[in-house]
Amino acid sequence: MYRNFKFEVISCHEKARLGLLHTSHGAIKTPAFIFCGTKASVKGISPQQLKEAKTQIILSNTYHLFSYPGSEYIKQRGGLHKFMGWDGPMFTDSGGFQIFSLGHGSVADEIKGRRSGISTLTKINENGATFKSYWDGSEQLLTPEKSVQVQRDLGADLIVAFDECTPYHSDKKYTEKSMERSHRWEKRSLDEFIRGNDYSQAMYGIVQGGVHEDLRKRSAEFVSSNPFFATAIGGTLGATKEQMYEVVEMAMKGLDISRPIHLLGIGGISDIFRGVALGIDTFDCVHPTRIARHGGALVKSAYRDDKRREHINLKRSEYASDDNPIEMDCDCPTCRNFSRAYLHYLLKAKELLALQAIAVHNIHFMNKLMSAVRYGLEANCLESVKNEWC
């Protein structure tokens, strides 16, 4: 069923593992980070720049590409790889997260109880979810079958079953009902996947269950007992980092650990070390590229001005006269050529180069981080690697 895919565990270090995830567009060394290129583009960054930064794999989104330009259109252009000029491994999300984000706003807004904007999620029922297109406002229905068909047209290597990402503020009763519906949707996704399987793609099942241990366990068992290639941990992961690690641990309990395990939407530096220690193989997150566009440059612990943050905010006035690179020991194109002062100026001057330059640094940073994590596992010195980065 997954003949062009394989997950090879090279070595185990307690729960953490070093692996190779083989896809139809090449293998990924794990633990790995997947960069978000939601609308068939990692915002502001070219595939060449991604490659130069040693990026292994990127992600696009079903909902966005379904709304515009449509999956049929991309299929006619030869699929997503060809269309966007990325020949490496690729992942597509199912659109399930948009059931959450278009209904509730950002993860932080929802947890903090802030209402932001108008909901463009109009309806959710057994059949699927109805959205207002972000593109033209028209109503569109995403069902498990449709999500898989769209993902098939797009042609990413790794695809995801359609689920509902349940909000943090849902009560247990709703979370359970939603989880059970997600399970039925995931089963339908898998059935649709199998119907059209041409061996160029492999499917992830998703563990739901909110912050509830019994639900997480049930969901993990559901996913593991169905023939998904891999597993993703989704849904709300709680309101604090500690709770997130607890929830991940709960979800890990019932999982088939011979499969690759992805943690959806997480990408803080310390989160990655904790996740890897819990047995996570891959991560994806908008954070590195989003904070870059907001002036945030990821830095190792030695370069932080505020120990509570994993980045420095180059918009701050103190950087106006800082002639050092973002990180002295970084060999990325941005650090080789630009000072913090110049990047600060570019941000203030609203020059697009700032956004790109900082994103380039953050992408290099994340790839080097993951490489360091792999080295730490291999050389059995993850703790000292962690101290340098966290």
Added chain:
RNA sequence: GGAGGGGUGGCCGAGCGGUCAAUGGCAGCAGACUGUAAAUCUGCCGACGGAAGUCUACGAAAGUUCGAAUCUUUCCCCCUCCA
């Protein structure tokens, strides 16, 4: 020389008798951001104070009024048109 229009907080620009320390926008200073409706969003932004509050403020001065950025007079400066 004649006719008219203006001068508002760092800048632009509303307000045209009380509810005005003065709408907005920009700039400035912070903060947030974790399967991207995000090159976005939020807060602060006269001075002193933690705050309640106090003081100084709408070109300058004098006045009218219980009360003026808003009305009157004079002065200073800018702009447009006619000679």
